[in-house]
Amino acid sequence: xxxxxxxxxxxxxxxxxxxxxxxxxxxxxxxxxxxxxxxxxxxxxxxxxxxxxxxxxxxxxxxxxxxxxxxxxxxxxxxxxxxxxxxxxxxxxxxxxxxxxxxxxxxxxxxxxxxxxxxxxxxxxxxxxxxxxxxxxxxxxxxxxxxxxxxxxxxxxxxxxxxxxxxxxxxxxxxxxxxxxxxxxxxxxxxxxxxxxxxxxxxxxxxxxxxxxxxxxxxxxxxxxxxxxxxxxxxxxxxxxxxxxxxxxxxxxxxxxxxxxxxxxxxxxxxxxxxxxxxxxxxxxxxxxxxxxxxxxxxxxxxxxxxxxxxxxxxxxxxxxxxxxxxxxxxxxxxxxxxxxxxxxxxxxxxxxxxxxxxxxxxxxxxxxxxxxxxxxxxxxxxxxxxxxxxxxxxxxxxxxxxxxxxxx
Amino acid sequence: xxxxxxxxxxxxxxxxxxxxxxxxxxxxxxxxxxxxxxxxxxxxxxxxxxxxxxxxxxxxxxxxxxxxxxxxxxxxxxxxxxxxxxxxxxxxxxxxxxxxxxxxxxxxxxxxxxxxxxxxxxxxxxxxxxxxxxxxxxxxxxxxxxxxxxxxxxxxxxxxxxxxxxxxxxxxxxxxxxxxxxxxxxxxxxxxxxxxxxxxxxxxxxxxxxxxxxxxxxxxxxxxxxxxxxxxxxxxxxxxxxxxxxxxxxxxxxxxxxxxxxxxxxxxxxxxxxxxxxxxxxxxxxxxxxxxxxxxxxxxxxxxxxxxxxxxxxxxxxxxxxxxxxxxxxxxxxxxxxxxxxxxxxxxxxxxxxxxxxxxxxxxxxxxxxxxxxxxxxxxxxxxxxxxxxxxxxxxxxxxxxxxxxxxxxxxxxxxxxxxxxxxxxxxxxxxxxxxxxxxxxxxxxxxxxxxxxxxxxxxxxxxxxxxxxxxxxxxxxxxxxxxxxxxxxxxxxxxxxxxxxxxxxxxxxxxxxxxx
Numbered sequence: 035x036x037x038x039x040x041x042x043x044x045x046x047x048x049x050x051x052x053x054x055x056x057x058x059x060x061x062x063x064x065x066x067x068x069x070x071x072x073x074x075x076x077x078x079x080x081x082x083x084x085x086x087x088x089x090x091x092x093x094x095x096x097x098x099x100x101x102x103x104x105x106x107x108x109x110x111x112x113x114x115x116x117x118x119x120x121x122x123x124x125x126x127x128x129x130x131x132x133x134x135x136x137x138x139x140x141x142x143x144x145x146x147x148x149x150x151x152x153x154x155x156x157x158x159x160x161x162x163x164x165x166x167x168x169x170x171x172x173x174x175x176x177x178x179x180x181x182x183x184x185x186x187x188x189x190x191x192x193x194x195x196x197x198x199x200x201x202x203x204x205x206x207x208x209x210x211x212x213x214x215x216x217x218x219x220x221x222x223x224x225x226x227x228x229x230x231x232x233x234x235x236x237x238x239x240x241x242x243x244x245x246x247x248x249x250x251x252x253x254x255x256x257x258x259x260x261x262x263x264x265x266x267x268x269x270x271x272x273x274x275x276x277x278x279x280x281x282x283x284x285x286x287x288x289x290x291x292x293x294x295x296x297x298x299x300x301x302x303x304x305x306x307x308x309x310x311x312x313x314x315x316x317x318x319x320x321x322x323x324x325x326x327x328x329x330x331x332x333x334x335x336x337x338x339x340x341x342x343x344x345x346x347x348x349x350x351x352x353x354x355x356x357x358x359x360x361x362x363x364x365x366x367x368x369x370x371x372x373x374x375x376x377x378x379x380x381x382x383x384x385x386x387x388x389x390x391x392x393x394x395x396x397x398x399x400x401x402x403x404x405x406x407x408x409x410x411x412x413x414x415x416x417x418x419x420x421x422x423x424x425x426x427x428x429x430x431x432x433x434x435x436x437x438x439x440x441x442x443x
Numbered sequence: 444x445x446x447x448x449x450x451x452x453x454x455x456x457x458x459x460x461x462x463x464x465x466x467x468x469x470x471x472x473x474x475x476x477x478x479x480x481x482x483x484x485x486x487x488x489x490x491x492x493x494x495x496x497x498x499x500x501x502x503x504x505x506x507x508x509x510x511x512x513x514x515x516x517x518x519x520x521x522x523x524x525x526x527x528x529x530x531x532x533x534x535x536x537x538x539x540x541x542x543x544x545x546x547x548x549x550x551x552x553x554x555x556x557x558x559x560x561x562x563x564x565x566x567x568x569x570x571x572x573x574x575x576x577x578x579x580x581x582x583x584x585x586x587x588x589x590x591x592x593x594x595x596x597x598x599x600x601x602x603x604x605x606x607x608x609x610x611x612x613x614x615x616x617x618x619x620x621x622x623x624x625x626x627x628x629x630x631x632x633x634x635x636x637x638x639x640x641x642x643x644x645x646x647x648x649x650x651x652x653x654x655x656x657x658x659x660x661x662x663x664x665x666x667x668x669x670x671x672x673x674x675x676x677x678x679x680x681x682x683x684x685x686x687x688x689x690x691x692x693x694x695x696x697x698x699x700x701x702x703x704x705x706x707x708x709x710x711x712x713x714x715x716x717x718x719x720x721x722x723x724x725x726x727x728x729x730x731x732x733x734x735x736x737x738x739x740x741x742x743x744x745x746x747x748x749x750x751x752x753x754x755x756x757x758x759x760x761x762x763x764x765x766x767x768x769x770x771x772x773x774x775x776x777x778x779x780x781x782x783x784x785x786x787x788x789x790x791x792x793x794x795x796x797x798x799x800x801x802x803x804x805x806x807x808x809x810x811x812x813x814x815x816x817x818x819x820x821x822x823x824x825x826x827x828x829x830x831x832x833x834x835x836x837x838x839x840x841x842x843x844x845x846x847x848x849x850x851x852x853x854x855x856x857x858x859x860x861x862x863x864x865x866x867x868x869x870x871x872x873x874x875x876x877x878x879x880x881x882x883x884x885x886x887x888x889x890x891x892x893x894x895x896x897x898x899x900x901x902x903x904x905x906x907x908x909x910x911x912x913x914x915x916x917x918x919x920x921x922x923x924x925x926x927x928x929x930x931x932x933x934x935x936x937x938x939x940x941x942x943x944x945x946x947x948x949x950x951x952x953x954x955x956x957x958x959x960x
Contacts, residue, residue, distance in 0.1 A: 050867060051867070051868070072867060073839075073867065073869060073932075075839040075935055076838055076868075076933055076935075077868060077929075077933070078933075079933060080930055080933075105867030105868040105869075106868070107928060107929065107930075108930055134927075162928070163701075163702045163705075163892060166702070166705060166892050166893065167701060167705060200928075363701065364705075365701050365704065
């Protein structure tokens with residue numbers, strides 16, 4: 035006979051904002067809850083009520099439930115309870131906490147994606163304040179940061195987080211698993227306003243197409259209102275060689291990232307600070323992404339205590355053509371955002387170029403000149419991109435043209 | 444059993460009799476004006492003391508006997524040895540062995556090392572504590588196990604209570620890192636150096652009897668003296684007055700939590716954009732990780748602009764010392780040193796000046812240092828939608844902290860509380876504080892990771908930051924956000940029994956703590 039005891043979640047002296055549920059189904063005796071909690075006197079009753087409600091939702095009337103709570107928020111308690119129930123009674127039913135209305139928003143295709151913060155999908159304590167640190171995107175990760183035997187409970191937790199946690203306008207991204215697990219992930223999370231799916235270890239266009247089709251099918255059947263964008267992550271030599279094929283495989287791809295830990299492992303070399311070993315891969319990805327009209331995104335910088343190193347890394351990354359980077363700690367966000375943003379000097383120069391271009395166009399002139407210098411069209415295009423970026427970052431105010439004068443001829 | 448009670452000016456029901464003595468209920472900030480003269484201790488005669496100035500006696504027990512230790516007396520100690528204190532507990536161990544009962548312990552603060560005091564509360568040696576009760580001691584009080592009713596006072600309120608004669612100290616037992624045989628003593632030198640002895644002044648000046656306990660006896664004069672030998676009855680030399688590594692933390696450190704750092708950044712941005720931060724400011728910040736981060740960020744900003752703080756009021760830390768040493772602060776006025784760098788600085792730097800709370804915080808002083816401070820960074824366990832603050836109980840109703848200087852510091856020009864919106868699911872901003880320690884009219888700004896709430900009374904600050912881009916919210920909005928995330932907490936259920944009274948800085952009763960059901 036299979037074990038009739040299920041365990042979900044985490045407890046222990048270092049665990050915060052999580053809980054562990056140990057569930058045993060019984061023949062009789064009703065629901066008996068044994069709760070240990072630091073917030074017992076303030077939330078004991080509501081924790082018990084929530085657990086009871088979920089058990090009854092799944093038709094369980096007799097069970098003993100041990101809840102070891104370390105200050106878990108309701109969406110976490112609900113996820114852990116549901117996960118425990120489903121270990122014993124597999125079911126397609128989902129116990130969905132309320133959808134916080136402010137969490138329903140679309141994003142635009144070309145939004146800035148300088149910094150996106152990775153959040154391990156089975157660690158609720160890191161999710162709660164994740165949206166406060168200014169990253170353009172948050173990634174709820176179901177892939178490498180979740181242990182294989184915790185994939186099911188993480189999926190439920192991530193789903194609940196998408197419904198309940200306010201990410202304060204950040205682009206809501208999920209990194210799904212590969213293969214069949216990934217399909218399960220999509221089914222569970224897509225209905226909860228995911229803006230972008232990260233496709234890990236992407237090697238060819240076929241993988242993207244499969245996921246794209248899966249997303250279209252789910253979106254159609256559930257009549258989902260918002261578009262779901264894609265960001266493939268290239269993490270091995272095959273992927274690098276197929277970079278352009280991947281980049282052009284779907285119109286829903288908005289950015290393409292590189293994962294250097296796996297890539298260097300695939301080459302059988304060490305990842306170094308200088309990064310000579312990955313120079314080809316990085317520039318290849320950048321070129322392919324740009325050719326396809328996508329944002330090229332750099333790999334994470336893994337030494338979270340080395341802010342100077344990160345700064346240098348971002349500076350080089352930007353000079354190569356990358357337009358963003360993953361973060362594994364909130365303190366990296368500021369450095370990364372500052373590093374990819376245009377500096378004042380660039381903005382000033384770009385303002386002049388764009389103004390000269392506008393003036394030439396108004397006068398019907400065929401050539402643009404700044405002072406006595408001719409300006410080529412690509413220079414104008416780059417300046418316009420810098421201005422657009424400065425506007426979207428709030429570094430320039432709309433109507434800036436009126437307050438800027440061209441130098442005397 | 445409830446004593447006769449009244450609803451005070453803050454709307455809290457408080458007793459009129461406390462531990463058998465009549466008490467005044469809170470009337471409003473600055474309203475209570477007792478007349479008459481300050482209390483004075485008995486008049487000594489210098490002929491009664493050894494001509495050679497040697498007041499050393501054989502043991503603490505002998506000193507206590509000579510002081511006439513007997514039932515019902517009030518014994519005071521200071522907390523400069525913090526969690527490394529070996530003297531306070533010893534006094535009551537001796538009293539217990541001597542069979543003395545119903546003492547009142549009047550410490551300037553207590554620490555986890557004082558949990559042992561529970562033994563002497565249990566065996567009847569101590570009737571009650573008038574001072575701070577942390578952790579297990581607080582829990583003991585909340586559960587109604589203490590015989591008398593606890594009285595919580597601020598550091599300044601403690602001096603006020605002594606000067607008003609509300610607390611008459613029979614014997615002050617004052618641990619001193621260095622002392623001479625005449626009783627002059629200071630906080631530096633010897634194996635148990637704690638930097639300064641800022642909290643001992645009222646005790647030695649007003650106690651009927653004063654015992655100095657040291658493990659570092661030096662030749663007369665022990666200079667510069669923070670305790671003056673002319674007030675001291677006996678000197679006791681022991682092997683050890685404290686455990687050095689527990690007296691000061693080796694080093695205080697700024698928080699590593701990204702969420703706390705975010706609060707510190709927001710606080711610094713607020714200080715800047717509101718114009719509060721300027722050249723020549725006066726400031727005080729605590730030793731908590733977030734406060735220290737704010738000190739570091741403020742330091743960077745001062746440096747960048749070539750500004751200077753005129754003075755920082757301690758508790759001093761290495762971060763304040765860095766400001767002093769790198770030229771961004773003219774003076775540290777210090778009541779206590781929190782880490783080894785601060786102790787070292789107090790010993791060697793002329794501009795790091797001991798400054799007793801006796802002067803800085805006292806209601807009966809002719810002016811206070813705190814009201815002259817531009818920036819005051821404080822904490823709280825709870826703040827309510829009327830900006831009232833609580834520092835002594837948690838939302839579950841347990842007494843877990845002392846007031847410290849918190850109430851006194853509320854009189855600064857800009858009182859800023861950087862706080863997380865919730866801690867482990869427990870909202871910090873609530874409808875009504877569990878225990879009222881400070882009236883909302885004195886609390887100016889609450890800074891959380893999810894937004895800044897300015898007290899509507901501070902129209903000037905609201906005006907100055909309205910276009911700053913800072914995340915301004917009303918306190919109600921912050922409260923609602925906390926409740927949306929955490930759920931609305933149940934309120935603790937209390938009995939009618941009063942286990943502790945919270946005094947305002949003027950000695951009136953602002954609130955009480957009741958026994959938990």
